[in-house]
Amino acid sequence: MDRRKLQRIGLCAGILAITLALGFFLLHLTWGIVYREDARKLGILAAEFPENEAAITAVFNGKTAESSSDPALSSPQALSEGLRLFDKYGYTLNDSIHSGPIGTYALAGALIVTGTAAVTILYLIRSAAESKASRTKIERLEEELQNSRRRFELTERILRQEEQNTKSLVTDISHQLKTPLASLKMSYELADSPDLTYEEQKEFAQKEREEVSKLESLLGVFSQLTRLETGMIELHPENASLKETLSRAVGSVYMKAFEKGIDLSVEEFSDVLIPHDPRWTAEVFLNVLDNAVKYSPSGSAVVIRVTELTSYMMIEITDQGIGVPSSEIQNIFKRFYRGNAPEVKHAEGSGVGLYLARRILEQQGGTICVKPNPGGGSCFVLTLPK
Numbered sequence: 001m002d003r004r005k006l007q008r009i010g011l012c013a014g015i016l017a018i019t020l021a022l023g024f025f026l027l028h029l030t031w032g033i034v035y036r037e038d039a040r041k042l043g044i045l046a047a048e049f050p051e052n053e054a055a056i057t058a059v060f061n062g063k064t065a066e067s068s069s070d071p072a073l074s075s076p077q078a079l080s081e082g083l084r085l086f087d088k089y090g091y092t093l094n095d096s097i098h099s100g101p102i103g104t105y106a107l108a109g110a111l112i113v114t115g116t117a118a119v120t121i122l123y124l125i126r127s128a129a130e131s132k133a134s135r136t137k138i139e140r141l142e143e144e145l146q147n148s149r150r151r152f153e154l155t156e157r158i159l160r161q162e163e164q165n166t167k168s169l170v171t172d173i174s175h176q177l178k179t180p181l182a183s184l185k186m187s188y189e190l191a192d193s194p195d196l197t198y199e200e201q202k203e204f205a206q207k208e209r210e211e212v213s214k215l216e217s218l219l220g221v222f223s224q225l226t227r228l229e230t231g232m233i234e235l236h237p238e239n240a241s242l243k244e245t246l247s248r249a250v251g252s253v254y255m256k257a258f259e260k261g262i263d264l265s266v267e268e269f270s271d272v273l274i275p276h277d278p279r280w281t282a283e284v285f286l287n288v289l290d291n292a293v294k295y296s297p298s299g300s301a302v303v304i305r306v307t308e309l310t311s312y313m314m315i316e317i318t319d320q321g322i323g324v325p326s327s328e329i330q331n332i333f334k335r336f337y338r339g340n341a342p343e344v345k346h347a348e349g350s351g352v353g354l355y356l357a358r359r360i361l362e363q364q365g366g367t368i369c370v371k372p373n374p375g376g377g378s379c380f381v382l383t384l385p386k
Helices: 003-048 050-061 075-088 093-097 102-191 198-229 242-260 278-294 342-346 353-363
Strands: 238-241 263-266 273-276 301-308 312-318 367-372 378-385
Touching: 003 050, 003 102, 102 198, 238 242, 242 263, 242 273, 242 278, 242 301, 273 378, 278 301, 278 312, 278 353, 278 378, 353 367, 353 378
Parallel strands: 263 301
Antiparallel strands: 238 273, 301 312, 312 378, 367 378
């Protein structure tokens, strides 16, 4: 029980005690007034009828025998006779009240009791209202505290996750950079050897240029990745043409497919305007198409098919390449993951393209998955909400 509640209970108990004390005090005064008024009336009657002094005194003291043989002395008949005489001579209750100070004391007692009761009731009502308001305020503060605690815990989890992601990202980037840097360092060291022929020096110089090109490509990918991980890449969806976004991606990879002798085609479909970020969505299509061309043999085909569903647009990109083993389907969309096939090991790449594609699509409410192509190769299925 809180301190304020104890104070209210103590105050109410004090008011009640004071009221009872005043009531008993006024009652005692009233009894004294009645006693003195009876004495005054007894004195008047005794002076008028001295021969009946003892009988009159007995009546005032209430010591007359209820069992008296005289019917006139029994209480009911005496009361009835007294009321008849009052009525006969015009003596009313008001005359009895105003005949002495008893009425004043009775009125004062009634006012005190009524006032005290009113004050107590008002105080209790006000205390109840204050108590209810206090409880409401406490409940609201507790709710706000709970919300703040939940927000703090959520923020703490997010910060810890971001810290873990950053550590993992730095570790992964360091690992990815080690191979080209080690190769480049070895090429420089060997190129300084005086025993190398001119042709061997040219070969090492070419190797160095290739490794530098790989480093530049990796740094570009890492720049995109870190910007996406830290929230620096902001997507700006707009109602844009899906066909134009696809055309931008196809145009970027078309020459690479042409040089490799791969037929890159888009099945005809009705263009639609859907909310998406054209730049980054084109980057998604480009990453998937680039992998399809990279891991498909010459003379094969890469086909893009667009299907309009109730709530989504579905884009299927099929190839006739090496395919994705079922054991790796759950891993190819992870950061820096590369397959175990020899073609993947020998091809250039960072294992980031499909990871970026998944993140960009998911931030726009879309999805990406892969399944085997019935004719061999892979079929990547991408969706974007309409």
